[in-house]
Amino acid sequence: MEALKIRNASAMPAPTWSWLRMNAATLEVPEGLERVRAVTVEADSDLTETHASFEGALAALQERLDAARGDEDDGRACVRAATAEAESLEDLDTPALSAYQLRATREEVAGDVAAAFETGIGVDARSYLNFLAGGTVVLATEPGADEAACVRVTGEAGGAAAASVDVVAAEDSTLSLTVSLDGAGAAGLVGSELRVFAGARSHVDVCVYVTAEEGFTVLDDSGYVLDEGARVSVRHVVLGGGRTATGLAADLRGDTARMDVATSYLASGEEQRDFTYTIRHRGRRTVSNMDANGVLTGTAKKVLRGTIDLVHGCKGSEGSERETVLLASQGVDNKTVPTILCDEDDVAGNHGATIGHVRPEQLFYLGCRGLSPEAAEALFVTAKLEDAANGAPDAQVRANVERLAARVDPRFDADDRDETEEERA
Known part of the structure; x- marks a missing residue:
């Protein structure tokens, strides 16, 4: 395949100053890759x-929402401006809307769940990943069922492979899904396209492990729709890949829905990490939490865009986003943009980030015990890899982490760690 550039990917819902170079990303697909099924x-x-x-589940939800909404008239000034109902330019109560406000207000007035559905990286990346996959796997639970599944994408040098998965969790059901994105060798690409509908009072747990080697480009794109009382937990563990893009968008459409996202990442050498999370609160008393924890070493680069959108009508909702970044060397480039958009009162939005280098006194302490600055840096990397290996969902994913760890740090010894775990047990 020819070289491909996906422009305006992972775009922020409401752009910030362009000179920050964070509003979106350009994703480059290496030239000469062969489409493979893996x-x-x-x-x-x-x-x-x-x-x-997935489409049928959205249609059923739409029918219920339309019946509940009725024909109430929304007389807000922003609605008049967005629907061109202003009587004249002298109407000072009708505001001028930005491009984002105009789009958001029209989307809110329409109330169309399917039209508002989005994924984190965007429609162009979604189309490309669906093309690579060649077909979509549907995982659908029965009401009240308890199920588990695993999707593995194993890339190879010179190949481009991706999975397209739809999850439809019926009411009161539980589903645990593991997605493994792995690849060894020279240049290649692996990816996954995930659409999740969490039905009323369902529980969906998604765990994504990225363990591809540095020659690979990795695209992890997902979109979620939550019905009333649904609970969704997502865990992203991004350890490998020369260039990775992780995108998640969630629509908390039903009342009392809850979304928890935990991200753990490592970037060493010249690797690049790109994360985009957008959670829109539309139901009442909905809750979201985004937590990210990462280590950057070498000359690695990372961008994280986290947006909590408290849409009009989501009274009683609360969203929080936090990030902790350890800059283990002086040459890294870290960018973090936590954003809260709000068009409702009686809501709470919280965000914060803790970013810093290893303190000189800590390096001095380690140096007194025979560790050079390079060895101290490797210590933090090894700790992140060991934590990922210990929390791996199955033996194969754990083996992928250990293989990657041996390449990143030759001193990483899985056998010694296993003995230590056995001694503790």
């Missing part, structure tokens, strides 16, 4: 039966 789906046959669809 996806394995591990799931019970009853979970993969296509008795439900």
